[in-house]
Amino acid sequence: MLQRSFLLGLLALAGSAALAPGAGAQEPNTIKIVSSLPHTGSANAQTNTIVNGVRLALEEAGNKAGNFTIVYEAWDDASPERGQWDPAVEAANADRAIADPSVMAYIGTYNSGAAKIAMPKLNQAGMLMVSPGNTWPGLTKPGVGEPNEPMVYRPSKKVTYFRVVPADDIQGLVAAQWTKEMGCKRVFLLHDRELYGKGIATMYEKEAKKQGLEVVGLEGIDPKASNYRSLVTKIKQKRPDLVYFGGTTQTNAGQIAKDLRSANLQVKYMVPDGCFENAFIEAAGAENVEGTAFITFGGVPADQLTGPGKVFYENYKKRFNAEPQAYAAYGYECGRVVLEAIKRAGKKDRAAIVDACATIKDFEGLLGRWSFDENGDTTVKTMSGNTVRGGKFEFVKVFGDSQP
Template sequence: MKKVLLLTCVLCLAASLAGAADTIKIGVMAPLTGAWASEGQEMKQIVDLLGEELNAKGGLLGQQVEIISEDDGGDPKTAALAAQRLSTQEVIASIGTYGSAITEASQNIYDEAGILQVATGSTAVRLSEKGLQYFFRTSPRDDDQGKVIARTIMEKGVKKVAVLHDNSTYSKGLADEAKAILEEQGIEIVFYDALTPGENDYTAILTKLKAAAPEIVLATTYYPETGLLLRQKKEMGWDVQLVGGDANSNPDLIKIAGADAAAGYLMICPPVPKDLPSEEAQNFLAAFEKKYGGTPGSIWAVLAGDAFLVIAEAIKATESTDPEELADYLHTSLKDFPGLTGLLSFNEKGDRVGDVYRVYTVDDQGNFKLLQ
């Protein structure tokens, strides 16, 4: 009887292992909880939907694609644990995440495990300056963004600018990029300091900002903090214009600030989902709305979709799931791939090639409106 039970267990284990080998596993690391949960939930939804569509067409290399999601909570320590969990689950690639500091906490884990990583909402320059073979990103870099921000501010004809960041990898990096360009052009930086993210009251630092008498404020903070800054600035009767970066490309910014306080805000970011030009993008957004009852609020979730698409394209083109072959293909052979957010190619560092930044404002109705 014991022998029969042992044989049964062995057969069950073998069947389980065979079943695992029948799928191609792709990980998603995203902030499914925490302050950025709206971003992470939509990242997961988009990748899940693309996976379902691909599987309905037969999958990849005769196998179904299995999406395995892990919550990084928008926190570097949690992200490291999430990356470690994914690296033990036979994923060949990992998509994500949102937040440069969060992605940075996972980079070495994926690289040492030989897992392809395609970041989606992480724009800090230094992420791709480390020579990591398996690191790519569908989002652009902060040095490109800093140029557009500086140009947008200079076009206003102002001479005194305040710069506010939150000391994170993304926020301080972008602030420094734009600040350096502005100073080179003779613009005076009358204030440069950091706030503490996650607080509920920024009136003290707004009071210091106002005392510096800037003609415009560059706040490279994330949307929860920027929304509060806009609302509390309005409450204290200060009508200086705020300019921000792509970490504010989320409709929750306007919900937090209120439409009246957000009106006139300037944001530099890739196109928001409704402004994506291609027929493929609009068809996918229609499919997303049919499945989930609304359209994605943020471009960062759509960039997670692009990450899935380029991973799938590399697997199809190489007829392989070997990360080294996939990385080589993405570095050298993927050219002008039609992604959801536009044509995709990567350079030798794994950075997306091409300028995708646009300038938006918030209109009186609380909508992001494309300016240029």
């Protein structure tokens, strides 16, 4: 099923590339929205579920926003060479969206690194960008990332980028607090040396020290290494209670779990939401993470949602005949936000739609009522902790704001 949808996705991509300037593009009452997400790579399954989320939001609105008919295209920002998002493809996607006068909104990206590339381009062009998955805090929040962030992404000085998912400063914090709650005292930190992984490990480290945890080691791994046995031997000497890895499935989170097992090291293994996808359990081998892996996620798993979230969960299963993965809800939320912005703007004008999006307050979302703050961040701060049981993710608890 997934395979077929992957192929269909490819066909759709090929079709959209061929028909880009085709019929319908210039119709005044038709607005096109696009998404730029990694379809080639381990994130593909997650991406499909996000795209489905967007589709569901559009279908429920009858593909209409106000008087406008909405056309949606799902673009890939990954390449087979990299097996994950590719800076060149992301840049090309942004340029293509800007060049197409019928495109009014850009849903993406999944990876924070990709957002860094698309954000300044789209900002300059004044196009609305809404992300279902970027969690690097520096993209929006001043004073938490690099010194020139986030203004470097806003050449026009205006906020044109919004995200519906809580950022990593909150996730790193929650992960460290959870570690403390589990009774762990000594932690060994690993990261994949990428923006997302290193960022979240840094946030974790800060909070861990505040919580009185002892950080017994910090290493940046080579995500393409064939194994980490030497490193695990080094970890073993430090006798940690928990190993935290800031990284994703694609940067070898699964291999680390196996090497911990081959060194016969009985530790807890905690990873961030970049691993909150079935591909992580598949890559690690279910038996290697059973009950020992702990995964934090910004939001709660779809099957734990209540209220409107529960309705979404049921509708998604009915429509796509599959369980939504972690980020499906954010895809759905993105779709609804974009529709709302277009409806509020009431005209086919990029600037007006961005302005309208910024006014979204007290939005009835899947995680309760939320607003965009002045940086374009959601006010949702709900996080969840999950583990693996019987080869599947199992929800453990909610952190932060409780659900309405």
